Amino acid sequence: MNFKNFSFKKYVNDTLDDLHFTNPTSIQEKVIPLIKKHKNVIALAHTGTGKTHSFLLPILNNIDFEQPNKVQALIIVPTRELAKQIFENVKPFIKHEPRISVGLYIGGEDIKKDQEALNKKQPTIAIGTPTRLNELYSMDALKLTSANYVVVDECDMIFDLGFIEEVDFILHKMKKDLVLSFFSATINSPLQHYLKKYIKNSYFVDDSQSKPSTSNVKHILIDTKNKELELTLANIVKSINPFLVLIFVNNKNDVSKIVHILRKQGVDHVGEMHADLQPRTRTSMLKRIKNNEFKYVVATDVAARGVDIEGVTHVISINLPRDLSYYIHRSGRTGRNKLHGISYILDNIENKAQIQQLEQLGINFAIAKFNDGQLTEITPKTKKKKPVDVDNESQQVLNKYKNVKIKPGYKKKRKAELDQIKKKKRRKHIQESIDKIKKDKYKKRREVLFDE
Structure with a gap:
């Protein structure tokens, strides 16, 4: 199938040509026709499957240019980084259709500047985090209730971060004939219960079995023999020659611990991504990471999820997340844009059960261990079957x-x-x-x- 089959407006097709987008992904093929025809959607899809453009393209195509200075689409996301990423994805379309305006509303920015800009003009598409959107609505600055389309992206993460009440507040203010879309990597019981309020007349799209565009990621278990973490990391640093490594930990307190270990190994410049960073520091850190100032970046799942960083060659999971879907997001940071990547897991006695669960989900692991301090991939020994004597x-x-x-x-x-x-x-x-x-x-x- 080709993007031309969707019968988009000329400016959408022209932008797709500029971006060298030819064939839609699985989630795009399923979702675009539904939103384009004003249908409500609940979609289950992993990071790296192209879900952002699956909702952006039909919304951009359906914009009514006879209604200027009015919010026509609202996109709600859990993190500032993801909001900025979607904002950047919209900008190329403005080149071919300057009547489109897009607003970015996130914490850490000057809310008075947002208010002043909104008093002059409302954006065609508003993208933001729940708290800032609520604040601007309460100030009567952002007239979001005029939106014909609302997208709640990464709604499982919104639930985990405790933003669901703020999202619920916004949705209750919207008009009844709204086209509503929820996108999530997982739908657990609490989230499922929440979605039941909005699931009426909705199409459920399950694309969770589709492989992300990061199918060229090699997953490797490092047999640590339960050695000290410091020694294990020292051996890894000696063994790999990365362009950029993302090292994931489960909580922000472990970030400084890993940074300290890396610096002891002579890695002077180490980036950090975690929730305790001030908004300006997070923005500056992400910019420095994208400018290739670091070889190693230590991150938590919440801070790094949904963030698109070019050139990640290796991902290392110090420990595995309780929600194993987050491992898919971790490994999905590498192997992008047809490049190859490696995702390492430190294999120890504590995560054996989780590794078995990942194997049941279809992830095939290679095994590596240290020989004289060097990381070497090994072939697991298989027991030879004794020949059976048949009378x-x-x-x-x-x-x-x-x-x-x-x-x-x-x-x-x-x-x-x-x-x-x-x-x-x-x-x-x-x-x-x-x-x-x-x-x-x-x-x-x-x-x-x-x-x-």
Whole structure:
């Protein structure tokens, strides 16, 4: 299928040509026609599957240019970084259609400047985080209730971060004939209960089985033998030659610990991404990361999820997240844009069960260990099956069913005949054992008589 099949307006197609977008991804193929026809959507899709353009393209196509200075679409996201990313994705379309205006509303920015700009003009598309959108609405600055389309992206993360009440407040202010879309990587029970309020007349799109564009990521378990973390990281630093490594930890307190270990290994410039960073520091850090100032960046899942960073060659999971879907997001930071990437997991006694769960989800792991401080991929030893001795009678039965026309029930018949042979052999073995016992007893009795 080609993007031309969607019958987009000329400016949308022209921008897609500029971006060298030719064929839609699986999620785009499923979602675009629905939103384009004003249908409500609840979509389950992983990072890296192209879901952002699956909602942006139909919304951009359906903008009514007869209604200037009015918010026509509202996109709600959990983090500033993701909001900025979607904002950047909209900007190329303005080149071919300057009547489109897009507003970015996130925490850490001067709210008075936002208010002044909104008093002059409302954006066609408003993108923002829940708290800032609520603040601007309460100030009567952002007239978001005029929107025809609302997208709630990464709504599982919105739920995890405790923003769901703020999103709920916004949705209750919107008009009834709204086109509403929810996008999420996972839908757990609490989120499912929440979505039931909005699930009426909605199309559910499950694209969770589709492989992200990062299918060229190699997943490797590092056999640490439960050695000290400092020694393990030291060996990794010596063994790999990365362009950019993202090291993931489960909580922000561990970030400084890993940064300290890396600096002891001579890694002077280490980036950090976690929730405790001030807004300006986070913005500056992300800019420095994208400017290739670091080889190593230590991050938490919340801070790095949804952030698109070019050139990540390696991902290292110090420990695995409780919600294993976050591992998909972690590994999805590398192997992008047809490049190859490696995702390492430090394999230890604590995460064996989680690794088995990931294997059940279809992730194939290679195994590596340290030899003289160097990381080496190994081939797991497989136990050789001992050859099974088959007696002549059983072999005759197997041959009987080998090169003949297969008939219904032949397996049952063959098994029954083999079982019969086994029973006969078992009876014969028992009889031989009994005869031997009798013979031994008789022999002992004779020896006693002759001794007397």
